[in-house]
Amino acid sequence: MKLIIILAFLATLCVGFNSVEAQQCGKHEVYLQCGPSCPPTCDSPSPSGPNCPMVCKAGCHCKPKYIRNAKGECVKPGKCSTGFFAQQRQQCFGTHEIYLLCGPSCPPTCDSPSPKVDNCPANCNAGCFCEPKYLRNDKGKCVKPKNCEKLTFKSVFKKLG
Incomplete structure (x- = not known):
C-alpha cells in the first residue's frame, strides 16, 4: 500500500514537472518529451555526424518551420541573421x-x-x-x-x- 502511495506521489511530481517545463518554453517553442538531440539551427540546418546522436532530448524545442538562431530564439529560416540561411538570403x-x-x-x-x-x-x-x-x-x-x-x-x- 505504501508503495502505491509513493508511486502515485512520484507520478504526480513528474506530471507537474512536465507541465511546469511546458509553461516555461519561449516564443515559437513547444515542450517535447522526445525531441531531437541536435535540432536545426541557423548555422547548422541539417545537423548530423558523430557529435549528434539519434537520441531523445526532453525540453523546449522550436515549433515546426522554426529553427534556433545564435541568440537561442526560434525564428523562421528567412529571419536568420547569421549562418547558412543568411548567406543564401544574400x-x-x-x-x-x-x-x-x-x-x-x-x-x-x-x-x-x-x-x-x-x-x-x-x-x-x-x-x-x-x-x-x-x-x-x-x-x-x-x-x-x-x-x-x-x-x-x-x-x-x-x-x-
Missing part, C-alpha cells in the same frame, strides 16, 4: 525574393501563374523565388499579379521587334 538581390531550399521546379510566372503539375518534374530546387502572392515577370522581377504586363498585339510585336 544571394537574392531582387525585391520580393526569398531563398528556398526546396522551391518548385516550375515556379509561377506572369505568363504561367498556375503551372500544370503534369508538365513539371516532381523534384525541388534551391534558389531565389518570388515571395508568396508575387509572380516573376518577363524581366525577371517579382511583381504582384495586377502588375503583370497584359499580352496585347502591340506588346507581343514589341517583344519580337
Whole structure:
C-alpha cells in the first residue's frame, strides 16, 4: 500500500514537472518529451555526424518551420541573421525574393501563374523565388499579379521587334 502511495506521489511530481517545463518554453517553442538531440539551427540546418546522436532530448524545442538562431530564439529560416540561411538570403538581390531550399521546379510566372503539375518534374530546387502572392515577370522581377504586363498585339510585336 505504501508503495502505491509513493508511486502515485512520484507520478504526480513528474506530471507537474512536465507541465511546469511546458509553461516555461519561449516564443515559437513547444515542450517535447522526445525531441531531437541536435535540432536545426541557423548555422547548422541539417545537423548530423558523430557529435549528434539519434537520441531523445526532453525540453523546449522550436515549433515546426522554426529553427534556433545564435541568440537561442526560434525564428523562421528567412529571419536568420547569421549562418547558412543568411548567406543564401544574400544571394537574392531582387525585391520580393526569398531563398528556398526546396522551391518548385516550375515556379509561377506572369505568363504561367498556375503551372500544370503534369508538365513539371516532381523534384525541388534551391534558389531565389518570388515571395508568396508575387509572380516573376518577363524581366525577371517579382511583381504582384495586377502588375503583370497584359499580352496585347502591340506588346507581343514589341517583344519580337
